[in-house]
Amino acid sequence: MTRLLLAAVVVLVAVAAADAIRPDGKEQAVSAAPGPAAPQASVERSASGYVAVGDFTRKRVLHHGREYLSSEAIDAAFPSVELGEPFDISHLATAPDGTLALAIYRFPAKKPVEAAVELWRKGRLLAAFQVPAGSFGGGLGFADEGRLVATLFPDGHSVALFSRAGRRVGSVSATSW
Numbered sequence: 001m002t003r004l005l006l007a008a009v010v011v012l013v014a015v016a017a018a019d020a021i022r023p024d025g026k027e028q029a030v031s032a033a034p035g036p037a038a039p040q041a042s043v044e045r046s047a048s049g050y051v052a053v054g055d056f057t058r059k060r061v062l063h064h065g066r067e068y069l070s071s072e073a074i075d076a077a078f079p080s081v082e083l084g085e086p087f088d089i090s091h092l093a094t095a096p097d098g099t100l101a102l103a104i105y106r107f108p109a110k111k112p113v114e115a116a117v118e119l120w121r122k123g124r125l126l127a128a129f130q131v132p133a134g135s136f137g138g139g140l141g142f143a144d145e146g147r148l149v150a151t152l153f154p155d156g157h158s159v160a161l162f163s164r165a166g167r168r169v170g171s172v173s174a175t176s177w
């Protein structure tokens with residue numbers, strides 16, 4: 001026991017000595033800002049003025065600062081029976097005709113993650129379809145002058161192409177897209 005205590009003291013003395021001779025060994029006190037910590041807002045933006053916002057997950061869409069799609073509308077449009085489960089808008093994209101695509105992940109309590117694409121224009125739902133989870137881990141966009149929805153896989157190498165009705169019509173290499 002005495003040897004263990006002696007070894008611990010020697011280690012502490014060595015650490016203290018090293019700390020005393022290190023350059024810029026000045027200590028600084030850091031204090032947190034007064035008041036309760038505000039939750040960090042999560043944001044996903046598109047170049048067209050649309051932004052997905054939320055405190056923990058992105059559940060609403062704003063357009064130039066005004067609410068464009070409510071959490072309730074997005075939830076109701078999700079093509080699943082699991083309404084009311086937590087979800088997150090992971091990506092936004094706009095087509096040349098003004099169609100807004102949302103890439104959404106839903107997190108059911110006791111089931112695997114679900115993924116879907118919702119297409120909106122002028123605040124009205126055009127289509128919603130499920131895609132395999134992870135389909136848009138790398139992003140979302142439009143292809144073929146906006147006629148197809150393109151999802152980039154997380155590997156960054158593959159793009160899946162879907163019709164606006166949700167039918168998978170092919171895939172291409174991300175380098176050719």
